[in-house]
Amino acid sequence: MSKLKLSGVSKAYGATLALRRGDLEVMAGEVHVLMGSNGSGKSTLCKIIAGSVRPDSGRILVDDQPVTITGPRSARAHGIGIFYQELSLAAHRSVGENISLGRLPVKAGVFVDRSELRQRAARYIGLFDGVSGEEFSAEALVGSLRPDQRQLVEIMKALASEAPLLIFDEPTSALDRAQVERFFEILRDLKRRGRGIVFISHRMDEIKAIGDRVTIIRDGETITTLNLNDTDPATVIRLMVGGAGDMPASQSSVPAVVDAERGAALTVRNLSGRGFSDVSFEVARGEILGFGGLHGQGQSAVLRGIFGAGAVTSGKILIGEESFDASGPRKAIRCGCAYVSGDRARDGVISGRPIIENVTPIHYLRDRLMIARPRKLRHKVAPALQSMQTKFASLFHPISSLSGGNQQKVIIARWLIDRPDVLLLDDPTKGIDLSAKADLFALIRQLAADGLGIVLYSSEDAELLGNANRILVFNGGSVSRELTGADRTRYNLYQAAYEAA
């Protein structure tokens, strides 16, 4: 029996098409996996089902009946519950209240039924008994919990909706093995009871472990739906990335190891700080040093620490021969250090302002300018943008009029007017399309050839393997392995990343 059926659902935000044509059919009693690379439209699809995003077109059927979902409340009324990837918790409320927030139990019409609230909380907290960690209780404030515990609360909240159709948008990203195992047991139980479940994860092993069928989305379009038993990971990945699956990594020649004779651009000795400890490495001029490993093992924290935007407690950093101790980004920038974050919206884009104002701040700082003459700066700004084939109508249009990939090119361009000595790339291609990635990596290689020392952290192995001269694999906040020369294989990288887990 079909629990949910979507056909031809689309959504555009201004000029950006987030979802071109979303089709999905979920049966009762199945775990239906949604797969697609970042920015392919999975989350948009989920939010349309959950009512928090209004679709531009398309049809939605629940239990074979056409429905119009007018908002999250209406989605609930139609029997849809969701786990939001970015979580939907009230930080200052207790775990118990958060679990029931969607439908607070009521006594006498107006009062919160505290005993029912407690019972309900106990029921769902009990599901994760033993794996939810210390100090996890119904009374604890969500804001005081660890990230994995918050994720558990969001799971409990979705479960507490007791909806016949449940959507889980990356519910396991912060969970440990035991928590994931327990969660999967719960999902299997729900399956047996005839619930329909949509599940999103990037971990192939999890998908194999829990999924029945998989629907693949690429560039906002549903490609196909497959039975997971009849297919293998390689096929799924090929469908996910499409014809261009092999780029940008292996199509270009794998870079050789750079000999250190050109001198070190960046030297880091015994660096410790929040989220990492005792990290040492050296980047030669012209070298691209890769940071690998599972997400959140301290790679970003190290890069931010060097740039002066994260806490460093001890250790030594040298840029060239100069000792360097960035008290903040300003100092780092003046010393010739550059940092590009993958979290554009938070760290990069000065939203609502013209493209040119997004390119110029570093130039203003390094040249200590007081007067802004945008038209005079054109001849400096334009080449920087063109070096990555950035597409824009005018330098004076707001940056928000660009696609994600082009926005990121603008952010990178701000570092190109006055060349830095060291370029720190913190997962710079997150959520941008393949052609933009290709442009970016072409530029990065060019910059390395020009003599910059580059550190590249990427959550995509292919990017590291295809571009880095050496790869440091991070685990638990320190470097667990260094891959050089012929060791730089997908297998070794994968193994090194997981070996301590």
Added chain:
Amino acid sequence: MSRINSFLRQPIVVALVLIVFLLYLGEALSPGFATGGQILRLLIVASLLGIIAAGQNVVILGGREGIDLSVGGVVSLSAIIAGNVMNGADGGILPAVGACLAAGAFFGLLNGLGVTLLRIPPLVMTLGMLGVLQGLLVVIRMGIPSGQAAPALSRFVTQPFAYGIPGIIWLWIMIGIVMALMLNRTVFGHRIYAIGSNEHAAYMAGVPVGIIRIALFVISGMFAAIAGLCLLGYSGTSFANVGEQYMLPSIIAVVFGGTSLAGGKGGYTGTMAGAVLLVILQSILTTINIEESGRQMVFGATLLLLMMFYGRGRAMRA
């Protein structure tokens, strides 16, 4: 067509259209309303409000719920200081200007330090500062006479200065030009917008966020001080809490000029139009022959109606 549509929706265009409409309306309701002399009188009042709103404008543009409730207090304080320093003598004008600017900058600095170093929300910090300023006004008024405006200052504000236009309006136009240049043509201006749109991104791009924000509050205090000085010239003598009536209107003028209270979006040219709009609206209400109560009700309702044109919040559902 859509280009015309989006042009018409720009706040400053809305404000200008409304200004013209209100002038016609005023002329229809009470002939003589829109004559040159009358309009000049309106512009004098608008310039007082507009100068205060200039400071309010930059603080709001800087984001993080930026707002300056203490401007009313600074205006009153500055009027008293100026009145006593010049005490009716033209020679005292320059020292008065210096004293007022110093006082405005000082209280702005305190606001800025509280907001940046202690991370007190601007609303709370400036509200508390308003209380302090009001107390200070009482102290000063008890100890010394209210003081007199120098004749030259009064002439500057109320009498034609050049081309038949009073000096204060020239001053306001100059402030308008300086503000436009500062916001659009200086690195400082770009940085104001940057911290207002995305403070963290600005920090990562090397913008000295704290220093800029402190500077914004200092600027706000100094503009309020200038307005207090002009207000003294306008009324001849300073009286208690003259500035307070300008506090919330200065915020409304900024909003009517198309600057978002969320920060990072807007400019001062619009605010000037917003100030003129607000003053004309008030003036029409005083010319028509109704009770004070009816006037206030119409004023409040009209403000609400006009707000419908400006930056309504986004719906929850994308």
Added chain:
Amino acid sequence: MAETATVPSYRRAGGIGRVLERYPFLPALVIVVALLFLNGFFSPNSLSFRALTGLLSTYMALILLSIAQTYVVYAGDIDLSAGAILSLVNVAIVVLMERWGGGAGAVLLALAMGLLLGLVCGLVNGLVVAALRLQAIVATFATSIFFTGLALYILPVAGTPAPALFWRAYGGRFFGVPFVFYILAVLAILLAVLSRTRLVTQLLAVGDDPQAAYQTGLPVVATRVKGYVLCGLFSALAAFCITGDTASGDPLVGGKMTLYSVAAVVLGGSALSGGWGTVVGSLLGALTIALVNSVVFFMGTPSEWQNFVQGLAILLVLMAGVLAGRRGRS
């Protein structure tokens, strides 16, 4: 995969933090106690039963207005018209009581009308801010002008006296206990009851993160409107107290009180950004303002310096309130 075990990306509140997390009004309570002590130090007489009763009956209106403000602040909103609502209800009930003869029935009926008026004003604010999505600060300033106009229409100049029955009851004693203490007791029960309602939980959830609350399926707009309605009702109650205290109608009586109510909310440890706070804190915040004023008086501050010292003291406790509140939330 055990990333959270080795990478502590979170921080637990320490001992003080945990206590503040549970009782965010604690700093306000400490300040109130300290101020009471200071009062007693400078003038033992100021702690007499009579003096405290007087203090309470004068500041009961501000206490209620601060509580009114708290409910909108819960949801991350603000109401700059609370004082204007107070003025409007004040003149409305005084005029109605007078017109209806000033008997017990007239007084009660007028109070009922006053509550209704407060409710309607709150509803207007709620619709304008939450449904029409206008900025709360400027929109409620506009409605405050409108409400003030209405108050001036009802009573153009201050002065109409309230019936003796009414203000004598407010200032009087029953069974030897001053009436304000009955008010305080009823208020305590009312606040306790309200704190258990679903509405208050929803207000706090909306203020915590409106987007998350919406995605959770909470009726965000309706909840915010109800917050304003609650604010309107408590403003009306505040108007009853000011009427009892001043025994007359004044169309501008509440104008200055709005900003004090905001200050009291902040003093009580509530976050203006919403999602965090207590009404008890606001009550203590209003008392703080009352006691600061009284300490400054009893300290023998020269009269011309009193406002300044009061302003300075309130600024300092405001800053302390914000800093302590943040400590509790981190």
